[in-house]
Amino acid sequence: MTKQPDLGQRARLDFALALRQQWARRMYPALVRDSRKRAEHTTDPGTVADAVHRSGVYPWFAWLERTSQKQLWRAVSDAVAAEPEAGPPDVAGPGELQLDPDLELPGWYTDVDIHLQPGGIWSSDDAARVYELGAKLVMLGENDDYVFHRLFVETAVPDRPYRRIVDLGCGFGKSTRPFKAGWPDAEVVGVDLAAPALRLAHRQAAAAHLAIRFLQRDARRTGLESSSVDLVTATMLIHELPTEVLADVLVEASRLLAPGGLLRILDFQPTGDPIRDLAMVEHGRHNNEPYLPRLFAVDVLELCRRAGLADAGWVAFDERGAGRLETASWPERSEWHFPWAVLEARKQEERDA
């Protein structure tokens, strides 16, 4: 597991984090205030975009958005490079790790340094450790215990028995572990393209005595049996997928699910507030998340229906403590933050057809 950074590195991380907080908590509200004045209460997206782009705050906001993110990764990379990996690369323990050395990573995945992280999560074991440390900081320092993931499991996943749970795009397993902790009798499977992330996931799950199967597979082709899964889940995966890949992943999820099985995906959705939604789409561009704007433009519920998933809907999610909200609308907040949302659907049963 990654050791704690020393004091000097901690100071650099804190500085990068403070810049990010400044951007989210001071610059974004200033941009919103100024843009609202310029837009004069219209909600027409073109007029709102024009008002935002003409604001004197905008160039600074957009510059700091990208620069502070790059600075964060640099500080995190240096902290990880300074600390040799603690412990052996693979541990004996419960669980299973199946890597596929012949798996060809798709170009849409490797051609982009997603979230501006150099080398992504897939290029080396160090890159996976960098992602692990960055994942805590990138949420403005408020995700030290991965509280969002626990909240998702506790508030957005029905409390009922599951025989098999599959977490698509499981990364280093922080989204997978709460499922095994919550349903110890279920077979829990984490699927990801990135071997380094899966090695870290396996090591951390084994250290926590959680018997999880980690498989290096494309979420479009998991190789698992049809109708063998009661719950398919994914957190922060689908905004990283081109639309055609997202459609294929939903078809695969539907194939895996037993009739009546559940789909629960935590990701982002437009909120209906034109400035906020524009800022999020532009975040995709400034932060190297090229498929995020497409997620905001596509009708995911229609893709679910075409994949054979019934009752598809989005509900808002508040990562500060309430978790899943009962509505599709988000509470008012002044600072920049992710518009978390849960995609819920169910595999059709014969009687639905």
Ligand SMILES: C[S@@+](CC[C@H](N)C(=O)[O-])C[C@H]1O[C@@H](n2cnc3c(N)ncnc32)[C@H](O)[C@@H]1O
């Ligand atoms: C933002 S990370 C989220 C990781 C984890 N679910 C979490 O919440 O921490 C997205 C993950 O999806 C994986 N991924 C992206 N496309 C994938 C695909 N087609 N199949 C499997 N994994 C994929 C990436 O390798 C990465 O680990």
